[in-house]
Amino acid sequence: MLHAVNTAQLKDQLLDAHDRIKPYVHRTPVLQSTLLNKKVGALLFFKCENFQRMGAFKMRGAAHAMLCLSDQQKAKGVVTHSSGNMAQAVSLAAKTQGIEAHIVMPQNAPQVKKDAVKDYGGIIHISGNNISDREKMAKQLIAEKGLSFIHPSNDLEVILGQGTAAKELLEEVPDLDVLFTPVGGGGLLAGSAIAAKTLSSTCKIMAGEPQNADDAYRSLLSGKIETNEQANTIADGLRTNLGHINFPIIQALVDQIHLVSEEEIISAMRLIWERMKIIIEPSCAVPFAAVLKNKEAFENQKIGIILSGGNVDLSKLPF
Amino acid sequence: MLHAVNTAQLKDQLLDAHDRIKPYVHRTPVLQSTLLNKKVGALLFFKCENFQRMGAFKMRGAAHAMLCLSDQQKAKGVVTHSSGNMAQAVSLAAKTQGIEAHIVMPQNAPQVKKDAVKDYGGIIHISGNNISDREKMAKQLIAEKGLSFIHPSNDLEVILGQGTAAKELLEEVPDLDVLFTPVGGGGLLAGSAIAAKTLSSTCKIMAGEPQNADDAYRSLLSGKIETNEQANTIADGLRTNLGHINFPIIQALVDQIHLVSEEEIISAMRLIWERMKIIIEPSCAVPFAAVLKNKEAFENQKIGIILSGGNVDLSKLPF
Numbered sequence: 001m002l003h004a005v006n007t008a009q010l011k012d013q014l015l016d017a018h019d020r021i022k023p024y025v026h027r028t029p030v031l032q033s034t035l036l037n038k039k040v041g042a043l044l045f046f047k048c049e050n051f052q053r054m055g056a057f058k059m060r061g062a063a064h065a066m067l068c069l070s071d072q073q074k075a076k077g078v079v080t081h082s083s084g085n086m087a088q089a090v091s092l093a094a095k096t097q098g099i100e101a102h103i104v105m106p107q108n109a110p111q112v113k114k115d116a117v118k119d120y121g122g123i124i125h126i127s128g129n130n131i132s133d134r135e136k137m138a139k140q141l142i143a144e145k146g147l148s149f150i151h152p153s154n155d156l157e158v159i160l161g162q163g164t165a166a167k168e169l170l171e172e173v174p175d176l177d178v179l180f181t182p183v184g185g186g187g188l189l190a191g192s193a194i195a196a197k198t199l200s201s202t203c204k205i206m207a208g209e210p211q212n213a214d215d216a217y218r219s220l221l222s223g224k225i226e227t228n229e230q231a232n233t234i235a236d237g238l239r240t241n242l243g244h245i246n247f248p249i250i251q252a253l254v255d256q257i258h259l260v261s262e263e264e265i266i267s268a269m270r271l272i273w274e275r276m277k278i279i280i281e282p283s284c285a286v287p288f289a290a291v292l293k294n295k296e297a298f299e300n301q302k303i304g305i306i307l308s309g310g311n312v313d314l315s316k317l318p319f
Numbered sequence: 320m321l322h323a324v325n326t327a328q329l330k331d332q333l334l335d336a337h338d339r340i341k342p343y344v345h346r347t348p349v350l351q352s353t354l355l356n357k358k359v360g361a362l363l364f365f366k367c368e369n370f371q372r373m374g375a376f377k378m379r380g381a382a383h384a385m386l387c388l389s390d391q392q393k394a395k396g397v398v399t400h401s402s403g404n405m406a407q408a409v410s411l412a413a414k415t416q417g418i419e420a421h422i423v424m425p426q427n428a429p430q431v432k433k434d435a436v437k438d439y440g441g442i443i444h445i446s447g448n449n450i451s452d453r454e455k456m457a458k459q460l461i462a463e464k465g466l467s468f469i470h471p472s473n474d475l476e477v478i479l480g481q482g483t484a485a486k487e488l489l490e491e492v493p494d495l496d497v498l499f500t501p502v503g504g505g506g507l508l509a510g511s512a513i514a515a516k517t518l519s520s521t522c523k524i525m526a527g528e529p530q531n532a533d534d535a536y537r538s539l540l541s542g543k544i545e546t547n548e549q550a551n552t553i554a555d556g557l558r559t560n561l562g563h564i565n566f567p568i569i570q571a572l573v574d575q576i577h578l579v580s581e582e583e584i585i586s587a588m589r590l591i592w593e594r595m596k597i598i599i600e601p602s603c604a605v606p607f608a609a610v611l612k613n614k615e616a617f618e619n620q621k622i623g624i625i626l627s628g629g630n631v632d633l634s635k636l637p638f
Contacts, residue, residue: 050596277369277629279596310596
């Protein structure tokens with residue numbers, strides 16, 4: 001499955017994507033913490049996508065995918081299926097661009113998430129709880145209404161949009177030694193890998209992944225897309241699998257994936273909350289957990305970490 | 320008790336204080352939130368002292384008070400009594416300046432706070448749990464060791480230090496209509512009032528205070544320092560009373576104090592956590608709660624809010 005990846009072309013596409021989405025997303029701040037630097041023994045640069053519009057980097061990919069639609073496609077509307085951040089991202093990005101957004105959500109999605117989608121103007125369609133129920137309903141809506149499907153991670157325009165966070169971080173800290181992201185569906189990792197490998201000649205790209213949902217780690221080893229039989233992790237954004245568009249990019253460009261335990265994720269999350277006074281979701285703590293776990297390997301290096309999102313249910317915290 | 324307040328002199332002292340402490344404190348960011356602006360119907364500018372060193376504005380006053388000591392005083396060391404943010408602020412400020420810090424803490428202070436003081440290099444002395452026990456032990460240490468006492472709020476150098484956060488905010492947003500702080504011991508409010516009334520000709524200065532600890536509100540009405548028989552509020556930083564140095568400044572300069580209920584404090588705190596993805600302590604939510612409660616009065620105005628601190632016990636959240 002190893003395809004040749006045309007990095008020169010991807011670099012141009014990434015720069016174009018960033019120009020396109022700038023008016024639709026926040027340029028999020030890069031924070032540092034003296035205390036966490038000391039704890040790790042390295043210089044950490046946290047790119048705060050938890051402060052992004054709707055609270056996560058997904059806004060970038062959703063906005064970019066919609067900006068790449070034709071006028072005719074925009075007039076008909078878009079659809080996605082998600083119970084998480086992508087549902088909110090597609091709703092808000094569509095609203096900002098005057099596009100109708102249809103969101104297929106499983107019956108058992110929390111009311112708070114349904115309310116958020118409604119707040120952003122998304123039209124909710126309730127499906128059964130299985131992933132196949134959702135896909136079936138999305139296909140039906142596409143057939144009926146001619147909607148364009150926005151995939152949360154396995155779509156080149158989405159991948160390029162997600163990569164713009166890493167581009168901004170590298171503009172502020174051009175001499176990063178390593179750039180870290182979480183890996184779930186693979187969109188953020190693939191996009192960030194394009195940024196790291198085309199905008200720097202030395203920056204490594206790595207990911208943190210939960211041991212309990214280690215499909216990407218195993219995929220890099222086996223050379224084909226692996227899946228999880230179970231994905232029993234608190235990092236709910238990372239339970240999904242890679243796709244045929246992002247996997248070749250990840251395979252060609254990513255240097256390493258580090259696995260972390262549930263305890264390591266919770267402890268890293270708590271450290272960021274307590275020391276940096278910012279709210280991040282469990283998925284977002286995974287790359288920092290990986291850096292903490294392997295700190296000897298990163299001594300005195302400049303490490304960028306994409307803090308992917310901050311949407312947590314405050315009444316269900318793990319501490 | 321209404322003394323003439325020499326604002327021209329206080330302005331010079333504030334500018335000097337800021338020059339002095341700059342190397343010892345962070346210039347904290349000013350954040351905005353489109354969603355919260357919409358909710359209030361005004362433009363809100365949050366000065367994030369929760370991102371200050373040791374997590375609260377108290378670092379400014381402690382650093383400034385110590386910088387104003389003579390070399391002889393510095394050589395002997397300092398003492399304060401506190402179970403809260405001031406204990407950490409004095410410890411860290413002293414460490415940064417190479418001064419020995421003695422902290423009197425009540426027996427019943429949480430272990431986590433004792434550990435934080437130790438981390439910052441403070442020498443802990445355990446006293447009885449009454450305020451008189453603490454004062455007695457501090458006086459004893461002063462007599463024995465010739466230490467200088469650093470008061471958390473009723474000390475002009477501390478007040479001027481606390482006022483530098485408002486000065487920085489007014490540098491970034493010079494045309495604020497209103498500046499809001501919480502009021503507990505009165506140091507932050509008095510310092511911010513000096514900034515608002517000497518650096519702007521139009522900016523009003525207001526405070527939020529818990530209904531359940533409304534001593535400052537009643538003090539402004541009666542014209543003398545009132546105390547609380549009980550101070551049963553979640554805003555644990557605001558249970559203290561005004562002092563004879565900060566009260567005349569507050570009396571002369573502050574436009575209004577707004578009272579808020581415990582429910583309003585918790586709900587404002589939750590809104591900031593959920594929408595801004597930053598961690599603030601309950602005391603810190605009080606001025607925002609006051610703005611929310613009286614939003615009709617602030618329509619379309621530019622409102623600065625000092626977010627005073629972010630030190631919360633994550634295992635004891637009110638939601």
